[in-house]
Amino acid sequence: MNNAELNALKEEYVAFGAATPTTEFADRAQNAELWDADGQRWIDFAGGIGVLNLGHRHPKIVDAVRAQLDKVMHTSAAVISYAPYVQLCQKLCQLAPVRGPKRKAMLVNTGAEALENAIKIARAATGRTGIVTFDGAFHGRTMMTLAMTGKVLPYKNDFGPMPGDVFRAPYPNPIHGVSEEASLKALRTLFKTDIAPHRTAAIVIEPVQGEGGFYIASPAYLRALRELCDEHGILLVVDEVQSGFARTGKLFALEHSGIEADLLTTAKSLANGMPLSAVVGKAEVMDGSGPNSLGGTYSGNPLSCAAALAVIEVIEEENILERSAVLGEKLADRFAAWEQRFDRVGHARNLGAMAAFELLDSDGNPDPALTGAVCAKAREHGLILLSCGFYGNTIRILVPITVEDWVLEEGLNVIEGALEALC
Numbered sequence: 419m420n421n422a423e424l425n426a427l428k429e430e431y432v433a434f435g436a437a438t439p440t441t442e443f444a445d446r447a448q449n450a451e452l453w454d455a456d457g458q459r460w461i462d463f464a465g466g467i468g469v470l471n472l473g474h475r476h477p478k479i480v481d482a483v484r485a486q487l488d489k490v491m492h493t494s495a496a497v498i499s500y501a502p503y504v505q506l507c508q509k510l511c512q513l514a515p516v517r518g519p520k521r522k523a524m525l526v527n528t529g530a531e532a533l534e535n536a537i538k539i540a541r542a543a544t545g546r547t548g549i550v551t552f553d554g555a556f557h558g559r560t561m562m563t564l565a566m567t568g569k570v571l572p573y574k575n576d577f578g579p580m581p582g583d584v585f586r587a588p589y590p591n592p593i594h595g596v597s598e599e600a601s602l603k604a605l606r607t608l609f610k611t612d613i614a615p616h617r618t619a620a621i622v623i624e625p626v627q628g629e630g631g632f633y634i635a636s637p638a639y640l641r642a643l644r645e646l647c648d649e650h651g652i653l654l655v656v657d658e659v660q661s662g663f664a665r666t667g668k669l670f671a672l673e674h675s676g677i678e679a680d681l682l683t684t685a686k687s688l689a690n691g692m693p694l695s696a697v698v699g700k701a702e703v704m705d706g707s708g709p710n711s712l713g714g715t716y717s718g719n720p721l722s723c724a725a726a727l728a729v730i731e732v733i734e735e736e737n738i739l740e741r742s743a744v745l746g747e748k749l750a751d752r753f754a755a756w757e758q759r760f761d762r763v764g765h766a767r768n769l770g771a772m773a774a775f776e777l778l779d780s781d782g783n784p785d786p787a788l789t790g791a792v793c794a795k796a797r798e799h800g801l802i803l804l805s806c807g808f809y810g811n812t813i814r815i816l817v818p819i820t821v822e823d824w825v826l827e828e829g830l831n832v833i834e835g836a837l838e839a840l841c
Contacts, residue, residue: 420456421443421454421456422441425441435576440797442456442458443455447462447475448473449473449474449818449822449825450462450463450473450474450817450818450822450825451474458800460800460801460802461800461801461825461832462474462817462818463801463802463803463815463817464803464804465687465817465818466686467660467686467804468628468687468816469686469690469691470687470690471664471665471818471820472687472690472729472738472819473690473818473819476732478732479690479725479729479732482725483721483724486721486723487721492716492719493720494715494716495713496715496717500723502720502724503720503723505723506523506696506726506727507522507696509727509730510684510696510698511698513730514684514698515670515672515673515677515678515679515682516678516679516682516699516700517680520700520702521698521699521701521704522698522700523696523697523699523704524712524713524717525694525723526694526697526714526718527693527695527714527716527719528685528693529657529659529660529685529686530557530558530563531558531560531695531714532659532684532685532696532697533566533622533683534562534563535697536620536655536681536683536697537562537566537619537620537655538711539681539697539703539706539707540680540703542706542708543619543702543703543704543706543707544619544620544651544652544653544706546617547583547617548583548585548613548618548619549583549584549585549619549620549622550584550585550586550587550605550613550618550620550621550622551566551568552568552586552587552588552589552622552627552630553568553588553630553808554591554627554629554631554807554808555568555586555589555622555623555630555657556573556628557659565580565582566584568630569629569630583613587601587605588600589601589623589630589633590636590639591633593633598636598642605643606646615649615652618650620652620654620655620680621643621646621647622655623640623654623655623656624656624657624659624660624661625640625656625658625661625672626661626769628659628660628806629806630806630807630808631806631807631812632767632768632772632814633767634767634769635675637674637675637676637677640672640677641677644677644678647680653681654680654681655681655682655683656672656679656681657683658670658671658672658684659684659695660686660772661772662685662687663687663688663729663733664687664733664739664742665771665816666746666769666770666771666772667770667771668739669733669739670682680700681698681703682697682699683695683696683697683698684698687729689725689726689729690725690726690729691725692719692725693716693719694718694719694722694725694726738819738820741819741820742771742819745770745771745819746768746769746770746771746772748826749771749815750766750768752834753768753775756775756834757775760841761841762777762778762779762780763775763777763778764777764778765778771817771819773815774806774815775813776807776811777789777792777812777841784809784810785811786810786811788811788840789812789813791836792813792837793805793813795836795840796833796836799832799836800832801829801833813833817829
């Protein structure tokens with residue numbers, strides 16, 4: 419079927435809230451390129467929203483999934499487990515920047531599920547109920563994670579009252595007027611006005627905000643947050659759903675700060691396209707809830723676990739962390755040139771290959787309309803490009819780290835052409 423035929427089916431049968439506004443349908447893909455049902459080629463700077471750090475259909479990952487398919491496709495780990503589940507938990511416990519001489523992990527399917535379970539674990543382990551998150555945070559689309567998400571549109575607007583005992587502080591964002599000192603002061607004020615620290619189970623933070631705009635919490639801020647949690651016996655939960663698995667030049671973004679989390683969540687590029695997420699934490703914290711209190715029917719599917727084990731091997735064998743740092747330098751150089759050339763481009767930033775810049779109006783304020791126009795213009799020229807941000811004016815780059823140099827350059831030239839046309 420071609421794009422038009424598939425689009426007719428979508429309009430008739432797919433729920434409006436779940437239907438993409440675009441009219442193309444992916445037919446096949448390889449690394450940082452894909453082809454739609456009409457045969458048109460696209461350069462992919464979205465990477466499945468940060469899921470494809472190793473590119474579409476990396477051969478070693480495809481081979482690992484095929485090999486596992488010949489063994490076991492599904493049993494439910496709650497019924498009878500299988501080697502890839504426990505082997506992956508072992509790897510994650512060895513690699514994640516989590517406190518304690520002993521660590522444990524559990525597997526689920528999505529980033530939202532990982533955050534849901536991290537909250538359940540934190541509440542069980544501490545006997546407390548309060549959860550503190552940040553403005554601009556995105557933690558998922560389930561009801562609990564929507565309560566934790568710090569942006570109304572499009573995520574929360576239509577769905578009524580959110581679960582309680584979730585509180586919010588300003589994320590440190592000097593670009594938009596929130597200093598690190600002001601953020602920490604707001605947290606301490608929160609403990610006086612809304613939730614006592616002795617009732618607070620966890621503070622949940624993205625070391626680099628994803629949907630919130632690719633804003634980066636500095637190592638100094640994260641160290642101060644670690645100290646604040648320790649002062650009050652609060653668990654520090656670090657959401658690495660989008661920033662993890664090599665995107666920032668480290669396996670986890672938290673490693674740039676030198677601190678460790680009590681609980682860490684990861685998903686997206688963990689299995690490079692297969693549905694999988696994980697919670698990793700201190701063993702005594704992870705074991706805070708009773709038997710059969712965690713998990714689900716599909717949690718830690720054998721095919722996804724096999725993919726994730728292959729991902730870890732590829733990251734180690736193909737110098738992906740170094741490639742991520744180099745890619746980040748290339749993006750930073752290009753962004754700096756655009757800032758010099760275009761008055762409407764500003765606030766470029768990156769941590770490794772987790773890179774973004776903002777589009778501003780003539781007064782230097784966020785310009786979401788221009789941002790949408792740039793993404794649309796890029797799409798006219800065969801580039802899939804995503805915006806994000808609390809103000810909707812950030813262009814983020816999530817191209818696979820494995821992108822070929824010539825494909826990267828072609829995609830950046832498309833962005834530059836869109837800026838020339840619109841700025």
